[in-house]
Amino acid sequence: DPDDRSLRKVELQVLIPEKIRQKSRNEKCAEEVKAFTACGKDAGLLVVVKCRKENAVMKSCLNKWYHDEEFKRQCTEEYLTERSEFRRTGISRKKSKEKH
Secondary structure, rough: OOOOOOOOOOHHHHHHHHHHHHHHHHHHHHHHHHHHHHHHHHHHHHHHHOHHHHHHHHHHHHHHHHHHHHHHHHHHHHHHHHHHHHHOOOOOOOHOOOOO
């Protein structure tokens, strides 16, 4: 049923948290992730020692959004919309993006 809004255990414990992490990494904390990535590329194997500050800032940002209830609700709604669309059409969001 495309309009079913109930969530399975795997959706609550795996899929939605994955979406939250992905969105926070790509949208909310993009600058922090970029700074840590750049530092890591420069530091090489010494990344653990040389990039502590960048890592702490990035983790703090990601943690903030992961525990933000409004952001969780937003990601859950987005997931339910995507799932409903998939159930209606049989086309996943990834595949529909590739066609455009």
